[in-house]
Amino acid sequence: MWEIAIVLGLFLAIVFSFTAVFELPIQLALFISWFLVMVLGKRLGHRYDELQGAITKGINNGLEAVLILIAVGALIGTWIAGGVVPTLIFYGLEIIHPSIFLLATLVICSITSLATGTSWGTVGTAGIAMMAIGEGLDMPLPLVAGAVLSGAYFGDKLSPLSDSTILAASMAKVKVMDHVRAMLYLDVPAFIITAILFTGAGFLYSGRNTDMEKVEFLKAALHQEFDIQLWMLVPAAFVLVMLALKKPSLPTIAAGALFGAVWAALFQGMNFVDALETAYNGYVIDTGIDFMDTLLNRGGINGMLGSVAVIILGLGFGGLLEHLGILKVIVSSFERRLTSAGNVTLSTIIVAFLANVFGCAMYVSLILTPKIMAESYDKLQIDRRVLARNSEVGGTLTSGMVPWSDNGIFMAGILGVSTFAYVPFMWMSFVSIALAIIYGYTGKYIWYVRNGKDQTEPLKKVASER
Incomplete structure (x- = not known):
């Protein structure tokens, strides 16, 4: 975890310093970050050709x-x-x-x-x-x-x-x-x-x-x-x-x-x-x-070529993170606390948002989040529809909030308003996130599966029966 914290912390420091302090292109920050993660990959015993393959696979997923x-x-x-x-x-x-x-x-x-x-x-x-x-x-x-x-x-x-x-x-x-x-x-x-x-x-x-x-x-x-x-x-x-x-x-x-x-x-x-x-x-x-x-x-x-470069570099970075299993390691550190629909919902939204922050693309978030969180939903017998819904809330709705993500770059460029300027007014996103968390902790519109059949009763009833 300390290795992951250092690498991701350095990534954020590079991105913010390049864009906010030195006024350097975000593309350059993402390119440098590839090699930052590769150093961790080599330390963990991965071969270079594996890491380069992870980059190309990540790019291919979002082409x-x-x-x-x-x-x-x-x-x-x-x-x-x-x-x-x-x-x-x-x-x-x-x-x-x-x-x-x-x-x-x-x-x-x-x-x-x-x-x-x-x-x-x-x-x-x-x-x-x-x-x-x-x-x-x-x-x-x-x-x-x-x-x-x-x-x-x-x-x-x-x-x-x-x-x-x-x-x-x-x-x-x-x-x-x-x-x-x-x-x-x-x-x-x-x-x-x-x-x-x-x-x-x-x-x-x-x-x-x-x-x-x-x-x-x-x-x-x-x-x-x-x-x-x-x-x-x-x-x-x-x-x-x-x-x-x-x-x-x-x-x-x-x-x-x-x-x-x-x-x-x-x-x-x-x-x-x-x-x-x-x-x-x-x-x-x-x-x-x-x-x-x-x-x-x-x-x-x-006029789109700069954004295209950001997306390609971001997808490659996300491919490296997926290959090394970095987000999965982060989730495993608090997996023992995923014992209720509320905690699972909140964790899914956080993981999806982090996938946007570090994966730099909505596609990375929507691919990684269900993979990482599926087991927790299955253990609690929560229907996979809730997993899909929470993945979209945390992934799709927050993708435009990250200045270096594919959506953040595109939306800011097209609308002519910086990401940090419009984020406070993305009210649909904030309301949806709040409702999803409320549903999770109250059991409202949380469905579960038991004996292979879909049920429409709240999860808390199953928990009490167990």
Whole structure:
């Protein structure tokens, strides 16, 4: 344990010092950390080729995230060029009243994420639009980002199309729809509480800060630079429908990006080759208005390469941790205390969060956590649906809270708000974590298995009978 504590402590020290003190790239910190863990691996008797194999295996486990990230980058670039995102922003400013803007953001992002099954796609499309509308309404951007992420992760956890939902269910060895139904007992109350919080915050900020002249100025500027019409939203409708029909995410998002380039050529007066280039280099415009330029100059595969490097290096680091069994050793140190549903629930959430911190990727968390915690659930006869649910609460919902994780890097980069700035407003995550722990210690919605059959009575009844 002391060896693990030293290595992980040094890892955190390197990451924080590189980013907060020396302003060096996080990618470099993660790369150096590979060799830090390799030193421990060699000390434990592992051969170098085993350790390098662990790195490549870890990277391979999360390559889908890299591919999706590349496709989303291309999508953002062409959708701005094609007028899709500007049209979403224009009509959002036209329709949404400031007092219900935060609630509308939560609901819109939730619906988008439920329909598409991707929090990244939601943040990269609807999320960008809602951030721009929030800027126009003079809303605090970290608060808007919190509403965007609360909605995006809500849908991501519940959608049967979501890779995280499927992964959590498969690693816990439960059916996807059984996992989704178990999540409903937690997510519906959490969503209602979160909606109330954002509604209250919306009324608090709307009347005091909204500058309607700025809103009208932004709408006029968008109209001047783009052809704003309802049919500009056809590429967005296409992507939503295809994902809702359970078509594969990567080709669907890529096709949506191509659709955006075609729209830029047909309706925005761009040369098709230039429009297609925005898929790689992003959209570039110089309106002379700083706010507009900041809002629209983004996207492209090239703009995602830094995030791709972070994810690859983080996945490799997580692969090393898994190979050495570091998290499992940590859990074994307090395993004797895992004698109740409450303790097991709390421990699962902590392990999943630590897997995000040290594994640097949501995929690492959702793969490792069920593996590490499954035995504890089986000993207590707790149904694996609870394991899958708690793994998602601790893994999926906290992934955006870690600045050097795949989700933290992506969300901060797309939304233009630092991770530490938006974390206090990820209210859906905090409410869900609190409810999961309350359920664990009260026995509410904790199911168990006895004699090979699912039971719906609380675990405490079984404990008393035993």
